[in-house]
Amino acid sequence: MQKEIVYLDNGASTKADPKVLEKMKPYFCEIYGNASSSHTFGQKSKQALENSRDIIAKSLNSKPEEIIFTSGGTESNNFALKSIAFSNKDKGNHIITTKIEHKSILNTCKWLEKQGFDITYLNVDKEGFVDPEELEKVITDKTILVSVIHGNNEIGTIQNIEELGKICKEKKVYFHTDACQSFTKTELNVKKQNIDLITINSHKIHGPKGVGALYIRKGTNIKAWQHGGEHEYSLRSGTENIPGIVGFAEAAKMGMNKKHMDKMTVLRDKLIKEIMTRIKNVKLNGPEGNKRLCNNVNLSFKGIEGEALGGYLDQYNICSSTGSACSEKSLEPSHVLKAIGLNNETANGSLRLTLSRFTTEDEIEYVMSVLPKIVNKLRRLSPF
Numbered sequence: 195m196q197k198e199i200v201y202l203d204n205g206a207s208t209k210a211d212p213k214v215l216e217k218m219k220p221y222f223c224e225i226y227g228n229a230s231s232s233h234t235f236g237q238k239s240k241q242a243l244e245n246s247r248d249i250i251a252k253s254l255n256s257k258p259e260e261i262i263f264t265s266g267g268t269e270s271n272n273f274a275l276k277s278i279a280f281s282n283k284d285k286g287n288h289i290i291t292t293k294i295e296h297k298s299i300l301n302t303c304k305w306l307e308k309q310g311f312d313i314t315y316l317n318v319d320k321e322g323f324v325d326p327e328e329l330e331k332v333i334t335d336k337t338i339l340v341s342v343i344h345g346n347n348e349i350g351t352i353q354n355i356e357e358l359g360k361i362c363k364e365k366k367v368y369f370h371t372d373a374c375q376s377f378t379k380t381e382l383n384v385k386k387q388n389i390d391l392i393t394i395n396s397h398k399i400h401g402p403k404g405v406g407a408l409y410i411r412k413g414t415n416i417k418a419w420q421h422g423g424e425h426e427y428s429l430r431s432g433t434e435n436i437p438g439i440v441g442f443a444e445a446a447k448m449g450m451n452k453k454h455m456d457k458m459t460v461l462r463d464k465l466i467k468e469i470m471t472r473i474k475n476v477k478l479n480g481p482e483g484n485k486r487l488c489n490n491v492n493l494s495f496k497g498i499e500g501e502a503l504g505g506y507l508d509q510y511n512i513c514s515s516t517g518s519a520c521s522e523k524s525l526e527p528s529h530v531l532k533a534i535g536l537n538n539e540t541a542n543g544s545l546r547l548t549l550s551r552f553t554t555e556d557e558i559e560y561v562m563s564v565l566p567k568i569v570n571k572l573r574r575l576s577p578f
């Protein structure tokens with residue numbers, strides 16, 4: 195029996211890298227001035243803030259003045275959608291998104307519908323891809339914004355955002371992408387990929403929780419959503435979380451490393467292959483290969499409940515998830531698995547295992563030493 199936790203729920207949150215924590219430490223008790231204060235001491239905090247902004251900007255191939263720090267992915271998504279909607283409502287009231295977004299997009303869209311905005315939810319194919327031709331068809335002269343998730347948090351599908359962005363650029367519609375899962379795990383480049391707004395966060399990339407950023411292309415018509423002391427270019431007021439922001443930037447810097455991606459890809463494919471060969475009647479949800487997030491495994495096990503499987507894995511100290519962590523309390527099958535066409539039984543039989551750069555081959559082998567036994571046991575108990 196394994197005593198240490200085998201953490202395969204990195205899609206929900208990650209361990210802060212100890213080196214990130216070291217970088218953050220001085221900003222609690224030593225360099226704690228307010229970055230808005232004019233004294234030299236406060237300006238040290240300001241320097242740390244701007245240095246972090248440079249790092250995040252570089253990681254997206256953008257400019258520092260295009261980066262706004264926020265409290266995380268949820269806030270960045272709310273800010274992007276609500277503010278673009280209200281700042282551009284003289285042009286139109288139509289917004290396009292997809293059926294496989296994170297709840298912080300979907301529930302923001304539901305709220306915007308109540309405020310009089312018209313939302314189109316694009317379908318996806320059986321691997322979770324948006325059809326660019328369908329996007330092109332639904333854009334009207336009332337459309338102001340398209341928001342499509344980059345790397346899907348449940349099934350790992352990486353959208354061709356370059357192509358989607360190009361369509362939006364030609365049609366002169368703002369293009370936003372939620373890149374919380376894909377940031378540092380695949381290429382993100384605002385120039386090459388034609389993106390106007392990007393949501394990223396820290397706690398999915400081994401940084402601290404409660405920090406994120408919104409990239410906003412220069413010249414975008416967007417007004418403040420949170421008002422106050424005019425921080426962050428007057429777009430997002432509130433004294434900046436300097437330790438968090440410093441940690442986020444350090445995590446981004448350390449994360450941008452192809453070696454980590456390659457390592458996760460190898461372990462991901464090993465895990466998928468082992469499960470598919472050693473356990474019968476298993477289906478991979480989402481695409482294979484380089485169009486899948488390098489750390490995502492999502493499988494449906496015929497005849498059993500993912501919840502039950504996750505419960506047994508927990509007893510062996512293996513952290514997994516079913517659906518997405520945010521909807522775990524609801525018994526409804528995941529909206530993403532429904533959108534790719536799974537029936538309720540297959541959707542409820544799904545298990546998500548998400549790796550990180552800290553995941554080891556030994557951990558994968560440990561999972562393989564218990565998973566087939568648990569699946570067999572549950573299938574023997576199953577009435578189906």
Ligand SMILES: *Cc1c(COP(=O)(O)O)cnc(C)c1O
Nearest residue numbers: 266267268296347372374375395
């Ligand atoms: C985690 C996540 C969010 C929410 O980010 P928080 O920083 O936890 O608020 C949004 N979108 C996606 C795709 C995510 O994975």
